[in-house]
Amino acid sequence: MAYSSSSDGLNTRDLERSEGHQFLINHSVQSFSWDDLTVTVKDRKTKQPRNLIENINGSVQQCELVALMGPSGCGKTTLLSALARRAASSGAKSSGNCYVNGGEIDNATFGRITSYVEQEDALIGSLTVQETLKFAADLSLPGFVSKSERVERIQTLLEAFGIQNQAGTLVGTPIRKGISGGQKRRVSVASQLITCPKILFLDEPTSGLDSTASYEVISYVKKLARANKIIIIASIHQPSTATFQLFDKLLLLSGGKSCYFGSVRDVPSYFGSIGYPIPTQTSPAEFILDIVSSDFVAEKASAQDEVVKIQSAWAESPERSRMIQQSAELTEKGSKRVTLDEASQPGLFSITMSLLRRSFIKSYRDVVAYGIRIVMYMGLAIMMGTVWLRLKTEQEYIQPFINAIFFGSAFMSFMAVAYVPAFLEDRAIFTKERANGLYGALPFIISNFIIGLPFLFLISILFSIVSYWLSNFRPSAPAFFTWVMWLFLDLVAAESLVVFVTSIFPNFVIALALVAFANGLWMSVGGFLVSPTILNPFWKYIFHYIDYQAYVFQGMMVNEFSDRIYSCAPGCNCMYQTDLADQCQIRGKGVLEAYGYATGRTGKWVGILIGIIAVYRLFGFIALVLRRS
Numbered sequence: 001m002a003y004s005s006s007s008d009g010l011n012t013r014d015l016e017r018s019e020g021h022q023f024l025i026n027h028s029v030q031s032f033s034w035d036d037l038t039v040t041v042k043d044r045k046t047k048q049p050r051n052l053i054e055n056i057n058g059s060v061q062q063c064e065l066v067a068l069m070g071p072s073g074c075g076k077t078t079l080l081s082a083l084a085r086r087a088a089s090s091g092a093k094s095s096g097n098c099y100v101n102g103g104e105i106d107n108a109t110f111g112r113i114t115s116y117v118e119q120e121d122a123l124i125g126s127l128t129v130q131e132t133l134k135f136a137a138d139l140s141l142p143g144f145v146s147k148s149e150r151v152e153r154i155q156t157l158l159e160a161f162g163i164q165n166q167a168g169t170l171v172g173t174p175i176r177k178g179i180s181g182g183q184k185r186r187v188s189v190a191s192q193l194i195t196c197p198k199i200l201f202l203d204e205p206t207s208g209l210d211s212t213a214s215y216e217v218i219s220y221v222k223k224l225a226r227a228n229k230i231i232i233i234a235s236i237h238q239p240s241t242a243t244f245q246l247f248d249k250l251l252l253l254s255g256g257k258s259c260y261f262g263s264v265r266d267v268p269s270y271f272g273s274i275g276y277p278i279p280t281q282t283s284p285a286e287f288i289l290d291i292v293s294s295d296f297v298a299e300k301a302s303a304q305d306e307v308v309k310i311q312s313a314w315a316e317s318p319e320r321s322r323m324i325q326q327s328a329e330l331t332e333k334g335s336k337r338v339t340l341d342e343a344s345q346p347g348l349f350s351i352t353m354s355l356l357r358r359s360f361i362k363s364y365r366d367v368v369a370y371g372i373r374i375v376m377y378m379g380l381a382i383m384m385g386t387v388w389l390r391l392k393t394e395q396e397y398i399q400p401f402i403n404a405i406f407f408g409s410a411f412m413s414f415m416a417v418a419y420v421p422a423f424l425e426d427r428a429i430f431t432k433e434r435a436n437g438l439y440g441a442l443p444f445i446i447s448n449f450i451i452g453l454p455f456l457f458l459i460s461i462l463f464s465i466v467s468y469w470l471s472n473f474r475p476s477a478p479a480f481f482t483w484v485m486w487l488f489l490d491l492v493a494a495e496s497l498v499v500f501v502t503s504i505f506p507n508f509v510i511a512l513a514l515v516a517f518a519n520g521l522w523m524s525v526g527g528f529l530v531s532p533t534i535l536n537p538f539w540k541y542i543f544h545y546i547d548y549q550a551y552v553f554q555g556m557m558v559n560e561f562s563d564r565i566y567s568c569a570p571g572c573n574c575m576y577q578t579d580l581a582d583q584c585q586i587r588g589k590g591v592l593e594a595y596g597y598a599t600g601r602t603g604k605w606v607g608i609l610i611g612i613i614a615v616y617r618l619f620g621f622i623a624l625v626l627r628r629s
Helices: 076-083 107-113 129-140 147-160 181-193 211-228 264-273 284-291 300-315 318-333 348-365 367-387 395-435 441-471 477-504 508-525 537-542 548-561 588-595 602-626
Strands: 031-042 049-061 065-069 093-100 114-117 199-203 231-235 249-254 257-263 565-567 585-587
Touching: 031 076, 031 231, 031 318, 049 076, 049 231, 049 249, 049 257, 049 318, 065 076, 065 211, 065 284, 076 093, 076 199, 076 231, 076 249, 107 114, 114 181, 129 147, 129 181, 129 348, 147 181, 147 211, 181 199, 181 211, 199 211, 211 231, 249 264, 249 300, 257 264, 257 300, 257 318, 264 284, 284 300, 300 318, 348 441, 367 395, 367 441, 395 441, 395 477, 395 508, 395 548, 395 565, 441 477, 441 602, 477 508, 477 548, 477 602, 508 537, 508 548, 548 588, 548 602, 585 588
Parallel strands: 065 231, 065 249, 114 199, 199 231
Antiparallel strands: 031 049, 031 093, 249 257, 565 585
16 A cells, blocks of 8 residues: 655555565455345344345445445444454354455455454554554564554554644543544544555444544545555445545445445436436435435335335346446456465564553553552552551451451452453454454463553552551561562452453443452352351362462461461460460461461462463453454
8 A cells, every 4th residue: 555745645655565575465456346245144033034134236446435325224334244254243144255356365365455444443542643553553564564664654644644743642531531533533544554455444434423524534535545546345324415425436225235336426317217316405315315214204114115116126227237247247357366475464472562562551541450440459458557457466366367368368359340441441452453353362361461460569569568567467578578479469360350251241241240249259268258167068169279369368367377476365365275375375377277277388379379360361362262242
């Protein structure tokens, strides 16, 4: 693809070659066509097959901008997904043929020559506009594209879309204001053009924009299509007359069937020829949408009959016959085969490092991910330290020590539910980028795990500095850092549980409820509320031994009580009988024996805890691989 400095702000200099290599595509895409495309699902009520779209035909040439239009629910997004070889909906089955340059190509090649821009702007709000394009380049461009060429390509795109003045501005989060809606749409499209795709799919690129912003976005897209020989297919709901006239072709749908496919210029003459002349001073787009929509008409049956009439007129029209004939001739004739350069995609290590850099920037800028959690945990530390303030080594303080250990471990892990919204945002970005063929679940899971470690360790240190010394736990450096270790592993396990659950159920309410329930279950069987020595065998053997909180609790208990001695109540009334009873003292190991905890097993418990963390992450990885949305 090429961009250049010219009067329209585009660059005509060839950027498709780098250091003697052809970037991405060995032959250009001259045409994209589809025959009898049908998407079928099982109706939930009747349990019978139902067509979402039916027998759709079309053909697009290089440099053309095509509009998919129709009333709400007519199948625009379904058709766009089918054309892009994406799952149209859960359980949907697609049939028909799609051709590039008159021939069939495999999914891997198709994925690398196409890009898809979602209706929702799945952008990372804590990145700047320039950083968004930079990471898009890092995740998609092959290694032979040098750093200077990447920078130049990014700058060219910024200028081409008129967002060079916003290069250093944050995209924006719910807390921090960023660029406007129209600028976000341009950033979304620009980030997909980094890889120089030959076919670009846009799902409602003007959604939520006013008529001026909509015209601006489509105008930029049209210039890029012309200057860089791209095929662009965009679903659009109700464009203004000016925006509508920017498109070269229109595919009009109603009820999943074609009502028209052809030049935008020919729309008035065609509809006039079938008995629906467009009145003067009326928007053509608005008029044709009105006549193919029956959902909001008083006489619905009559309106549906009119829609069927329009669909039949198109099915029998000479225009449709000519289009099908042209597509058939193109398929029979064929063209140059589209193949990929072998070095057209970054490797696993390069992608993982790029994701790590991006996640690091996001983490320290995004106060929701870790900033608010740090404040929350510090508040919890102050509360814990002042409630269990200056506990003494006397018998009556043994239970408060145990209570503090439980609170410090169990509630710290419970608070990991605050990570759910941050991971959902990361998962949404991953889903979009995987669908565009940038990378798979493995680099995402690896980078997500690594980037969380320093932040969780920081939280563990800060929490412990406040709460550990205020509560007067065993005052020694080894004991303090052992406590920090257990707290850190506790948080890593809790966050891994969030990753696992949210990977399966990417819904905020469901994920939050399940993570909270799981942590409540771990609290119940962890060994504090009911000692493992008397815990019901069902809960003990099914859940206790896979409860990460149980290993953290017993590790902290051993850390505190294994080398401490407590004085008995007056009259040598000792609540725990140990070998020091004749001295009116209680050896801490007596407390551990009451709970059934042995010393000298710290290494074993750490190993089990690391295994639990690894299993959670592995299951999260498997869930992401199996679940594609």
